[in-house]
Amino acid sequence: MISQEFTAPAFPLKLLLLPGETYVLHIYENRYRQLVKDCIENHAHFIMPYKTNKKFYSFGAELRIVEILKIYPDGRMDILVECVNIFHTTKFSSVLEPKLYGAVQGHTDNTFNEPVPHDLHELAVDYLEKTGRGKDYDYFQPQFTLSRVANFLRMNEDEKLKFILSKNKVNYLKSLYKFKIEIINVEKRLGNKFVFN
Numbered sequence: 001m002i003s004q005e006f007t008a009p010a011f012p013l014k015l016l017l018l019p020g021e022t023y024v025l026h027i028y029e030n031r032y033r034q035l036v037k038d039c040i041e042n043h044a045h046f047i048m049p050y051k052t053n054k055k056f057y058s059f060g061a062e063l064r065i066v067e068i069l070k071i072y073p074d075g076r077m078d079i080l081v082e083c084v085n086i087f088h089t090t091k092f093s094s095v096l097e098p099k100l101y102g103a104v105q106g107h108t109d110n111t112f113n114e115p116v117p118h119d120l121h122e123l124a125v126d127y128l129e130k131t132g133r134g135k136d137y138d139y140f141q142p143q144f145t146l147s148r149v150a151n152f153l154r155m156n157e158d159e160k161l162k163f164i165l166s167k168n169k170v171n172y173l174k175s176l177y178k179f180k181i182e183i184i185n186v187e188k189r190l191g192n193k194f195v196f197n
Helices: 029-041 118-130 146-152 155-166 169-193
Strands: 006-010 024-026 045-050 057-070 077-095 102-109
Touching: 006 077, 006 146, 029 057, 029 077, 045 077, 045 102, 057 102, 057 146, 077 155, 118 146, 118 169, 155 169
Parallel strands: 006 045
Antiparallel strands: 006 102, 024 077, 045 057, 057 077, 077 102
16 A cells, blocks of 8 residues: 655665664764754654665655664764655655755555465464574464564565565565575485584
């Protein structure tokens, strides 16, 4: 489900977060100190458009500020943020006058928070059990969402990028789960063949 288009404060960074993931940001530039202050005062989210040295992507993380962890004497701060959605950008402005920080226009993609089909759910359960993490999760309450199942994999940046850009995200996750489960099975088979004196 795609939400209506809106404008939000922007903090571009080379950081990929999926819904449900948290991260500690160190805020030191005046413009982003102002952004944090405005978001807290207005109970607003901000967008972190994903950028690399070579490319500015048309998506990013929609973030909410969970907590200010530390404020330094010079005004710098550490904040804990949580990704609540993936945001698709249609326009970016480096400065949103009279503010110091920029803004993006676009919409959130709520498909990441939708329930997953049964076969992907079963792959996630199998993977968690094989990695010894099964006891840490309630498999059925609440029901697995697409982003939750993705986070179980602890994907690297390249895998996250492929997942977000994939036209069929369910199939991408199924393939990645099957690949990682097969690696675990191969390692187990090889391990059983060795006997130590």
